[in-house]
Amino acid sequence: xxxxxxxILNEGRCLDGGILKVDxxxxxxxxxxxxxxxxxxxxxxxxxLNINKIITVEASGIAPALMTGLxxxxxxxxxxxxxxxxxxxxxxxxxxxSFTKQQFYPLIISKEYLKFGENILFIDDFLAHGNAAxxxxxxxxxxxxxxxxxxxxxxxxxxxxxxxxxxxxxHVESLAIIDSLNDNEITFH
Amino acid sequence: xxxxxxxILNEGRCLDGGILKVDxxxxxxxxxxxxxxxxxxxxxxxxxLNINKIITVEASGIAPALMTGLxxxxxxxxxxxxxxxxxxxxxxxxxxxSFTKQQFYPLIISKEYLKFGENILFIDDFLAHGNAAxxxxxxxxxxxxxxxxxxxxxxxxxxxxxxxxxxxxxHVESLAIIDSLNDNEITFH
Numbered sequence: 001x002x003x004x005x006x007x008i009l010n011e012g013r014c015l016d017g018g019i020l021k022v023d024x025x026x027x028x029x030x031x032x033x034x035x036x037x038x039x040x041x042x043x044x045x046x047x048x049l050n051i052n053k054i055i056t057v058e059a060s061g062i063a064p065a066l067m068t069g070l071x072x073x074x075x076x077x078x079x080x081x082x083x084x085x086x087x088x089x090x091x092x093x094x095x096x097x098s099f100t101k102q103q104f105y106p107l108i109i110s111k112e113y114l115k116f117g118e119n120i121l122f123i124d125d126f127l128a129h130g131n132a133a134x135x136x137x138x139x140x141x142x143x144x145x146x147x148x149x150x151x152x153x154x155x156x157x158x159x160x161x162x163x164x165x166x167x168x169x170x171h172v173e174s175l176a177i178i179d180s181l182n183d184n185e186i187t188f189h
Numbered sequence: 190x191x192x193x194x195x196x197i198l199n200e201g202r203c204l205d206g207g208i209l210k211v212d213x214x215x216x217x218x219x220x221x222x223x224x225x226x227x228x229x230x231x232x233x234x235x236x237x238l239n240i241n242k243i244i245t246v247e248a249s250g251i252a253p254a255l256m257t258g259l260x261x262x263x264x265x266x267x268x269x270x271x272x273x274x275x276x277x278x279x280x281x282x283x284x285x286x287s288f289t290k291q292q293f294y295p296l297i298i299s300k301e302y303l304k305f306g307e308n309i310l311f312i313d314d315f316l317a318h319g320n321a322a323x324x325x326x327x328x329x330x331x332x333x334x335x336x337x338x339x340x341x342x343x344x345x346x347x348x349x350x351x352x353x354x355x356x357x358x359x360h361v362e363s364l365a366i367i368d369s370l371n372d373n374e375i376t377f378h
Contacts, residue, residue, distance in 0.1 A: 021275050028276075029266050029302045030251075032259035059247035059267060062219075063255050070221035077218050078248060085290060086210050087217075101274060113218045 001041055001175040004153065005188055007034065014181040018128075018159060019100055026125050026153065027060045038175060039067025042123060042151045045173045046072070049148045052118045055079060055140075057107065057132050064153055065123040074121075079136065080108045092142045096135040099128040099159070107135040109143075116144035127152035127174060130161025137170075149173065156181070157189055190230055190364040193342065194377055196223065203370040207317075207348060208289055215314050215342065216249050227364060228256025231312060231340045234362045235261070238337045241307045242266060244329075246296065246321050253342055254312040263310075268325065269297045281331045285324040288317045288348070296324040298332075305333035316341035316363060319350025326359075338362065345370070346378055 013021040025031045042064070054076045056065035062078050069076040083091075083106065090111040097104050114120075122136045133150055140147055147170060155162045155174030158181075165172045177189035202210040214220045231253070243265045245254035251267050258265040272280075272295065279300040286293050303309075311325045322339055329336055336359060344351045344363030347370075354361050366378035 015275055015277075019275055023275070023299065023301070027273075028269065028299055029264050030255055030258065031264060032255050033262070035255065036259060059251060059269075062248060062251045066219055066221050066224065066252050066255060069219065070225060073222070075218055075220060080217070080248075084216075086204055086208055086212070088204075110212065110217055112212070 001038070003034065003037065004176045008154065008176055008178075009186060012186055014184045014186065018156065018181055020154065020156065020178065020181055020186070022154070030063050035063045035067045036070075038064050038153060039069075039071045041175055042068040042173065043071035046121055046149050046151060046171075049121070049171075050119055051121045051148045053077060053113075054121045054123055055109070055114070055136055056123050057081070057136070060125040061123060064125060068121070068123050068151070072121075077109060077113050079139070081105045083108055092139045094135045094138040094142075096131050097129075099131060107132070107139060109139050111143070114139065114143040114145055118143070118145040119148045120145050121148050122150045123152075124150075125153050127155040127161045127165075127172075128159040130164050133161060133165060151175075154178065190227070192223065192226065193365045196220075197343065197365055197367075198375060201375055203373045203375065207345065207370055209343065209345065209367065209370055209375070211343070219252050224252045224256045225259075227253050227342060228258075228260045230364055231257040231362065232260035235310055235338050235340060235360075238310070238360075239308055240310045240337045242302075243310045243312055244268060244298070244303070244325055245312050246270070246325070249314040250312060253314060257310070257312050257340070261310075266298060266302050268328070270294045272297055281328045283324045283327040283331075285320045286318075288320060296321070296328060298328050300332070303328065303332040303334055307332070307334040308337045309334050310337050311339045312341075313339075314342050316344040316350045316354075316361075317348040319353050322350065322354060340364075343367065
């Protein structure tokens, strides 16, 4: 997606350890018009797959997932990273390692909103090692729901998560795929 | 806003301690079309105020703020509740008490995205005691930014935050105002 690649080139900053900082339009400040175009793009790429629901992870996944849900006329669930005191009717839970923060956190979805037989589209901001994606695949397996596809704004291909997912046969769509981040030089695939 | 009040009546559940659970369309599952209508409504109510930027708080504020930003053609900042390791260029920080979780958390905005002289619209899902709103007012004061208005999807009037804000002269718009939550009976203002 050319406008996304341009934004990454213009505003992205490479930090140590393979981190791409895009706080100006993804992880702290949001550009609503860009997010709408991202939702349109995901809507086209995942059209016709009989998807029932979109799942994302709080907080940075919410904007692209919401816009994809608007375009595809589907509800959006955001998985929580903490156990909410008001989640009283049972939930699916798994443990995920954060690449950026180098710590483990839980991923939680209420049993009220993820059901047996549902066909799920997972949308997130980044695909690095694929840990959040694997966590959502785990939650869907617990519920007996299937994965129709996984869509990411930015895939860091050198961190292998996308390779793992495609090898397993999942339908993965990444709008900007980065081969390397070296000395503040961003190389797209 | 009648469609929002209807959703609250149909799907909201009253929990102990004055908590209204609206996980099916605000705090866990999202209805993108409803959020777009909410964005349109805030856009109308805050039109013509020369607003530069919308601020919200992760995670449940992101959806209504993003849709308001889309309608008003404004960038959206989500304040963070944890210090991100990649926020390297300075930030404003304050401490806020969560009503639902009964614990303190930090509210953080990078100095890159909140500047002296900017005119800010704060959008959030709930107004209860007003602690998040007071936190954002504090961050804006630190930056020398002004508050053009504060918009909330749901105000729990009996918890006094809205009364405090209006007494201080702030322009507050709440799309559904609840006077009481008793024995699972929701009474609107």
